[in-house]
Amino acid sequence: MAVMTYREALNMALREEMRRDPNVFVIGEEVGLYEGAYKVTQGLLKEFGPQRVVDTPIAESGFTGVGIGAAMAGLRPVVEMMTFNFALLALDQIVNSAAKMHYMSGGQFNVPIVIRGPGGPAAQLAAQHSQSMETYFYHVPGLKVVRPTTPMDAKGLLKSSIRDDNPVIFIEAETLYNVKGEVPEDPDFLIPLGKAIVRREGTDVTVIAYMGMMYRALEAAEELEKEGISVELVDPRTLRPMDTETIINSVRKTHRVVVVEAGAGFAGMGSEIAASVTEQAFDDLDAPVERVTGANAPMPYARNLERLKTPSKDKIVAAIRRVCCVNGHANGS
């Protein structure tokens, strides 16, 4: 295993899959000559040439449509969104063409496309560029939605996404591109889609989080460890299909659940997980499921307000104490 950044792990995954399968190609704004706005496609133009690393005009709907058409014709496009907020311009292509083509053609067409790029809050990107875009996509039947938290997951899940015959929405994070971690160099290393992982074992409460929120939940878990609260951390990794089995197994062990998500809570991933837990493990619950979510407001530009809107370690700690009924919170909430 090598230690590398999340960015390098993604680059490695793209490079390996392009070497493995000549049908894989990259398309998007600034992916070629400029080597990607976040340098994820670094060196690809040099190795694979302009036919497989395609720079496009600023026209998300157009180049996403090109990708979908190419996928229907048998290629395996990886479409880069400079940020996932721009995917809103391609929403009709993604929702009405990519997601539904297999169904509406009676199985005649697959759309093996990956649409990838960074999403979620970062640092002072303001209201239009800080959105947790996964919520727009995991509601749509026909799409798979992946959110990789670590460099290893970034590589293993991107490779599985490229090899998958369904359209996959693969949302990275600007704040994670420089995170380092161990990554297998084996070109056959894959992480299956739809499989959650227990990142930390615990006995008192299950905290479900992904991406940046997982790192904050980890800090919260370490703080609470000193107080004798044992936190289990579950990372779904793939939001659709969701691995509820791993989540439910954890709940049956800990009997308490906190879900953390960066986006606004209404109809979010926390609601979905809370519903699954209530349906499948009601008799195992010792407390209502708690959600820690972004505030119900557009992301402010001001640094102090941005901090207030986003779930923090302290908010996660407080929620865990509430479900465990400790530290004077017995009559709170």
Next chain:
Amino acid sequence: MAVTKVVMPKLSDAMEGGKIIKWLKKEGDRINGGDILAEVETDKADVEMEAFGAGVLRKILVPAGESAPIGALIGVIAEPGDDIAALVASAPAGVGAAPPPRPAAVTPSAPVAPVARPAAVVSAPAAFPAGPGQGAQAGRVKASPLAKKIAAQSGVDLRLIQGSGPGGRIIRRDVEAAGSGTAAAMPVAVPAAVSGAEFEDVPLTQIRAAIARRMPLSKAPVPHFYVTSEVAMDPAWELREQLNALEGQPKISVNDLVIRACALALLKHPGVNASLQGDAIRVYHRAHIGIAVALDDGLITPVLRDCHAKPLAQIAVEARDLVERARHRKLRAQELSGATFSISNLGMFDVAEFSAIINPPEGAILAVGSVRRVPVVDDTGLGVGRRMLLTISCDHRVMDGAMGARFLQDVKRLLEEPLRLLV
């Protein structure tokens, strides 16, 4: 398709009514014959209630927490298209016609006329200002689903527990603390001893109520007489130690020896293994022996069947299993009825002797004291020996003193020559 009435079943001899602990099926669920529909708390134990018909559970008439007399309609199984309106409408009348111990507990659950509606609408706004904690006072117990599950499994009464969760909700640790007999983990305000109330009225549990109801029915109409005998237990004690030293053999208790001795003696003295049935005495040819088991809030008498035909080791294994499950209230209904004779053993409490009350319709019960080391006089002079006092209580309508004495003499002989228990 057939409509199946679900009625409160008679799950034990003494049962007059039962309380639904919880429904395991909900309205709309498809039911196959043999499915467990609900858990019922009878006067003796918590038992599972089976479905006797197939279809859809269309209506639940007695919700969890409420009681109903035996035979009362508590639910309806039918196909979705079947008209069950008439049957459901008849429920209150049917309930009233049965001999209800507490009819008031049943009536509110019956679906009644729309007359109730306006009242509910009027009272609804008044419910909103109620603050946290008021729900508990109104009779609904607030507990987490997990706490409820654990309480149901361990027989803990949630009404008696103070919750330490938000708004007084009972959570897992409260039930576990109550189950283990220790105080709740969270400190709960306790009134100072001096200013405390002088007494409190603890509501009767089902089992306490059953004992209170049943015992006068035995002691008053059944003319008891008592015969006591002392048994030299030295050989039995020694034999038991030898048996228990054998590897791979179940451990034998003194009570197991007494059960075996009684079973053999009952076969020889069927007049003691008998019951008054109106104008006849029913003499049993099989020895089904009830074993009284003390619980925290009462006692229960599971039945070990066909003791006369079971070797000592089998009696030991089966008796231990029955006692264990009795303590956890996991007995099946058929294990609680049909005894022809009973044994009550208070030996573990260092009791010299006592006399027990007969459990009708049985004809007799044996009270077993402790095995004590006492000074004894024999041919060689004064020595130390192990002695145990047995007292049999007999129904004088069924048998006379001499019959009881002869039975006891045989039990004594079997215990004093304990190899007879093994052959």
